[in-house]
Amino acid sequence: xxxxxxxxxxxxLLGVLGWLWINANSSRxxxxxxxxxxxxxxxxxxxxxxxxxxxxxxxxxxxxxxxTIHNLRADFGKREADLLASQVKQAVLRRMNCELNVDIIAHxxxxxxxxxxxxxxxxxxxxxxxxxxMLQDTIEKRDTDILVLQTRQTVLQxxxxxxxREADELRETLQLKCASHAQDPCPLSEAALATQNAALQxxxxxxxxxxxxxxxxxxxxxxAACDQxxxxxxxxxxxxxxxxxxxxxxxxxxxxxxxxxxxxxSLRAALGDATDRLRAEKMTRDEMVDDTYERFLALEKxxxxxxxxxxxxxxxxxxLEALLAEGEEDNTRLRExxxxxxxxxxxxxxxxxxxxxxxxxxxxxxxxxxxxxxxSNRALEKCECGLRCFGSDGGGELRVQY
Numbered sequence: 001x002x003x004x005x006x007x008x009x010x011x012x013l014l015g016v017l018g019w020l021w022i023n024a025n026s027s028r029x030x031x032x033x034x035x036x037x038x039x040x041x042x043x044x045x046x047x048x049x050x051x052x053x054x055x056x057x058x059x060x061x062x063x064x065x066x067x068t069i070h071n072l073r074a075d076f077g078k079r080e081a082d083l084l085a086s087q088v089k090q091a092v093l094r095r096m097n098c099e100l101n102v103d104i105i106a107h108x109x110x111x112x113x114x115x116x117x118x119x120x121x122x123x124x125x126x127x128x129x130x131x132x133x134m135l136q137d138t139i140e141k142r143d144t145d146i147l148v149l150q151t152r153q154t155v156l157q158x159x160x161x162x163x164x165r166e167a168d169e170l171r172e173t174l175q176l177k178c179a180s181h182a183q184d185p186c187p188l189s190e191a192a193l194a195t196q197n198a199a200l201q202x203x204x205x206x207x208x209x210x211x212x213x214x215x216x217x218x219x220x221x222x223x224a225a226c227d228q229x230x231x232x233x234x235x236x237x238x239x240x241x242x243x244x245x246x247x248x249x250x251x252x253x254x255x256x257x258x259x260x261x262x263x264x265x266s267l268r269a270a271l272g273d274a275t276d277r278l279r280a281e282k283m284t285r286d287e288m289v290d291d292t293y294e295r296f297l298a299l300e301k302x303x304x305x306x307x308x309x310x311x312x313x314x315x316x317x318x319x320l321e322a323l324l325a326e327g328e329e330d331n332t333r334l335r336e337x338x339x340x341x342x343x344x345x346x347x348x349x350x351x352x353x354x355x356x357x358x359x360x361x362x363x364x365x366x367x368x369x370x371x372x373x374x375x376s377n378r379a380l381e382k383c384e385c386g387l388r389c390f391g392s393d394g395g396g397e398l399r400v401q402y
Contacts, residue, residue: 051327058324065317069310076306083299086292093285093292100278107271114264121260125253132246139239146232153226 051330055324055327058320058327062317062320062324065313065320069313069317072306072310072313076303076310079299079303079306083296083303086296086299090289090292090296093289097282097285100282104275104278107274111267111271114260114267118257118260118264121253121257125250125257128246128250128253132243132250135239135243135246139236139243142232142236142239146229146236149228149232153229
């Protein structure tokens with residue numbers, strides 16, 4: 001739009017200057033060849049004012065474009081800062097996710113160690129229970145042996161009592177025989193009695209020795225049985241103590257196992273809560289990372305659009321600056337042409353009055369038509385725009401007819 005206005009004004013100015021140059025070099029001396037200097041000066045002044053106004057408009061537009069570019073660059077810098085902050089936030093979130101993964105791995109390792117400890121405790125408890133069962137079997141066997149020994153001791157005591165009764169019977173029989181011999185003299189001779197007495201004495205000695213041997217055997221058997229019973233009782237007491245100790249150990253292990261179970265349950269609950277919390281935090285962090293990444297993409301898109309806008313505004317600003325420079329050059333040339341026209345041309349009252357009447361009657365648009373008519377027809381007989389110009393050869397009068 002500005003280019004079109006500048007081109008129109010510049011073309012008009014060049015036309016006027018061309019017309020002035022043609023009339024200055026013309027050999028024909030007529031009043032009509034002398035241009036209406038005042039109106040031309042007004043036209044030039046009007047053109048200069050329009051150009052200055054356009055230059056001011058272009059300058060103001062250029063300043064606005066520069067301000068817009070500055071604001072866009074500031075916004076672009078802010079977007080880059082936000083982008084950098086989002087990248088830093090993403091890095092922090094990634095580091096926190098790594099730490100959470102490390103904590104989860106540590107909790108899993110601790111849980112595995114606790115499970116291994118529980119398995120070892122279970123194995124020890126099974127071993128202690130097996131030992132307790134073996135000790136119980138041994139105690140039952142020892143109880144059976146003690147019962148057998150007690151039975152044998154009872155049998156031996158019964159046999160000893162029977163032998164004692166037989167010995168008492170033999171003593172009584174011997175005493176009775178001795179008493180009967182003492183009361184009734186033996187019809188036998190002394191030699192026969194001595195022989196019989198020796199035989200009886202020998203038999204008595206044999207019986208005594210047999211009784212003594214049997215008593216010794218019984219005493220030894222009873223002592224051995226008592227020793228075996230005492231050893232069995234001692235072994236039973238030791239086994240009972242071992243069983244009690246094993247029961248205490250099993251109870252202690254069961255208590256420790258219960259404590260470990262409670263600890264493992266609490267640790268599992270804490271681990272589950274921590275895992276859920278960590279998963280929730282991880283999901284939240286992932287959502288934040290996704291949101292930050294989406295914002296990052298949006299910021300990149302906006303930054304690209306801002307960069308494109310900055311480039312476009314920079315190009316427009318450069319074009320406006322070029323147009324402003326061209327307008328200033330045109331303005332300078334117009335001022336120089338206006339100065340030359342004011343110095344070289346002398347206005348006539350008739351032409352000025354004619355142009356004034358023409359402008360007052362037909363408006364500003366007819367002035368351009370008249371100027372174009374003067375430019376296009378040197379003889380001023382008939383213009384292409386429809387104006388017919390008549391002039392006298394010396395009267396200084398100019399009449400315009402449409």
